[in-house]
Amino acid sequence: MNELPVGLFDSGVGGLTVLRAMRACMPGESFLYLGDTARLPYGTKSRDTIARYSLQVTARLVERKIKLLVVACNTATAAALPALRRAYPEIPVIGVVEPGAKAACAASREGFIAVIGTESTIRGRAYDEAILKLRPDARVIGLPCPLFVPLAEDGLVEGPLAEGIAARYLDRVFRVPRERGENIPDCLVLGCTHFPLLADAITHVAGPGVTLVDSAATTARAVKSTLEEHGLRSAAETGESFFLTTDDAERFARMGERFLGFPVPESRVELVDL
Amino acid sequence: MNELPVGLFDSGVGGLTVLRAMRACMPGESFLYLGDTARLPYGTKSRDTIARYSLQVTARLVERKIKLLVVACNTATAAALPALRRAYPEIPVIGVVEPGAKAACAASREGFIAVIGTESTIRGRAYDEAILKLRPDARVIGLPCPLFVPLAEDGLVEGPLAEGIAARYLDRVFRVPRERGENIPDCLVLGCTHFPLLADAITHVAGPGVTLVDSAATTARAVKSTLEEHGLRSAAETGESFFLTTDDAERFARMGERFLGFPVPESRVELVDL
Structure with missing residues (x-):
């Protein structure tokens, strides 16, 4: 066995x-x-x-x-x-959802957690539910990143194009509020098994102080x-x-x-x- | 009726x-x-x-x-x-293939024709066959552009990111040989019904003197x-x-x-x- x-x-x-x-x-x-x-x-x-x-x-x-x-x-x-x-x-x-949610709850200092995934995963809110069950005071924001899967499958995972597309999805939650002095999530869950390939581009765009949680x-x-x-x-x-x-x-x-x-x-x- | x-x-x-x-x-x-x-x-x-x-x-x-x-x-x-x-x-x-092939044969002066499409369409060589049937002296080059479908579906159809991705697929057939003084196709067939949305970015990257044929x-x-x-x-x-x-x-x-x-x-x- x-x-x-x-x-x-x-x-x-x-x-x-x-x-x-x-x-x-x-x-x-x-x-x-x-x-x-x-x-x-x-x-x-x-x-x-x-x-x-x-x-x-x-x-x-x-x-x-x-x-x-x-x-x-x-x-x-x-x-x-x-x-x-x-x-x-x-x-x-x-x-893959529960281990990812658990790791996010452990990694986040403030309990402000961003989750990125396919349109279907984000709409279904499975991560939101799993995180809130473990940490009811958490604030979870879900961001669908539909182009990340085809980018990863095409091997376009780093450099200005990958970062530009990542910025398109993530800037409104990271760069923009940071520049305004507002709160940003301190933890970002890669809620799709394709996304670890794009980790460098995502880290670059999310900026310093954001812990990436890889559900893999x-x-x-x-x-x-x-x-x-x-x-x-x-x-x-x-x-x-x-x-x-x-x-x-x-x-x-x-x-x-x-x-x-x-x-x-x-x-x-x-x-x-x- | x-x-x-x-x-x-x-x-x-x-x-x-x-x-x-x-x-x-x-x-x-x-x-x-x-x-x-x-x-x-x-x-x-x-x-x-x-x-x-x-x-x-x-x-x-x-x-x-x-x-x-x-x-x-x-x-x-x-x-x-x-x-x-x-x-x-x-x-x-x-x-959609036959009308596109016919228009390409009519539009191309030199008979050097590029076809862009999904991986499956390009691999299947349906456009190559349809073009060569009408114009046996034609030279056809197929370029799979797998990211164009998700780009069009995501609404990312113009600007530096769309052009950057188009360049990734098209430069080797247009910009690079043009800079070397080599022949380039004078006609480019949009061999996927998603691609007309990206026509401006594609035209920009293919450069002057290339006629776009839209199968739609x-x-x-x-x-x-x-x-x-x-x-x-x-x-x-x-x-x-x-x-x-x-x-x-x-x-x-x-x-x-x-x-x-x-x-x-x-x-x-x-x-x-x-």
């Missing part, structure tokens, strides 16, 4: 940032990643559809045997986490402690990663490298039909 | 630029638009899936009665036009002459437009305005399930 992989899924390649963080903090673990690229993006679909897709994807991962499930997608976490936990009571299921890193730590609590850590020294995708293995391997930080061998990517 | 609407569809709101061009050149016609927003983007899906979706969408439009069908999406045109013509021999079916405008003219050939023009002075969408009528109305150039009343947008 302990030598089974940790399963994780996302609508596409964004969740690979969570895999990257998990590999860094648990090098002995193996991972089985499923990117549902044929049906991406989840962000524009109804909650019912997202929950249905998430259950289908999870069924496939469970069929291949996994010891823990990570929902490495903010939209799917918000729409499907309770349904997945009900459907698979025997497997610990961890989403905090989710990885949550997975590690959950595996330890359940006595499920692998004894291996180095684990392996395997990839499933629902569309175009070559494109998955090519795009994946940017998010994972190392090449994804196409031989490790298997096309599956859901 | 003549007073029936012209039907058109796209995976989302991009095809509204084709509707806009058709309304401008045929103010007496009525239109029935279907945006399959629940399943967008088509661009990352397999050709079989795109053909199946296109047939489903068309069946719905035909059920509501239309006198002509416009496939207002480059991806769907490339993947499904023959299948649609076979399925509905009684209705003229017009795609040329498709509108092809529809007009086809209606005339078939004796199907409406006798009305002003037509009306109706909208069907497969997801979130409010978002469709909000996004649609940018592409259509005038507000889309939410009361004219009907949610349909395919």
Whole structure:
């Protein structure tokens, strides 16, 4: 059981940032990643559809045997986490929203927290709810940044263009009030698994004194402690990663490298039909 | 029959630029638009899936009665036009690729033509084939511009950021060879229904002496002459437009305005399930 992989899924390649963080903090673990690229993006679909897709994807991962499930997608976490936990009571299921909210509450001095994400994640207010549950006095401001996902997928993650687009979304909450001497959030949650790629540009635009919270890193730590609590850590020294995708293995391997930080061998990517 | 609407569809709101061009050149016609927003983007899906979706969408439009069908999406045109013509021999079916290719061949002096589009459209080489069929001596260069669709949807269509991103894609074919005194294309086809919104930024970056061919405008003219050939023009002075969408009528109305150039009343947008 302990030598089974940790399963994780996302609508596409964004969740690979969570895999990257998990590999860094648990090098002995193996991972089985499923990117549902044929049906991406989840962000524009109804909650019912997202929950249905998430259950289908999870069924496939469970069929291949996994010891823990990570929902490495903010939209799917918000729409499907309770349904997945009900459907698979025997497997610990961890989403990306709660660890991100917890880390934000710990990192923020003043409790004034900005959350950036896709339009759907921000509109759904999942982070607002998770943060306010932990810290009812917090003030949360959500900022949809719809261009960040395509920027990250296109590899345009730094320099004046990336910073210019970041400024377009963030200036009204950071630069403008700062110049007026007004309060600004002291913590900024990257509420989308694509966004860690843009961390430098975002930091540059948010300015000094703002702590970035990366839900990939905090989710990885949550997975590690959950595996330890359940006595499920692998004894291996180095684990392996395997990839499933629902569309175009070559494109998955090519795009994946940017998010994972190392090449994804196409031989490790298997096309599956859901 | 003549007073029936012209039907058109796209995976989302991009095809509204084709509707806009058709309304401008045929103010007496009525239109029935279907945006399959629940399943967008088509661009990352397999050709079989795109053909199946296109047939489903068309069946719905035909059920509501239309006198002509416009496939207002480059991806769907490339993947499904023959299948649609076979399925509905009684209705003229017009795609966006052929009119765009024809206009490009007419506009280019030297026969050196650049085509920009989504990754899927450029990889599929539908424009290359259509242009070479009409002008076998042409030299066609395809440039995928994946960020243009999200830029247009986000309303970021002019100024230094839009131009900077356009330069990222186009400089190697226009500015760089021009500075070296090498040949550059004299014609640039906007091979995606989203791109007319970015025409100013694209013109600025392509530089002088490059004719932009907008497949929306040329498709509108092809529809007009086809209606005339078939004796199907409406006798009305002003037509009306109706909208069907497969997801979130409010978002469709909000996004649609940018592409259509005038507000889309939410009361004219009907949610349909395919």
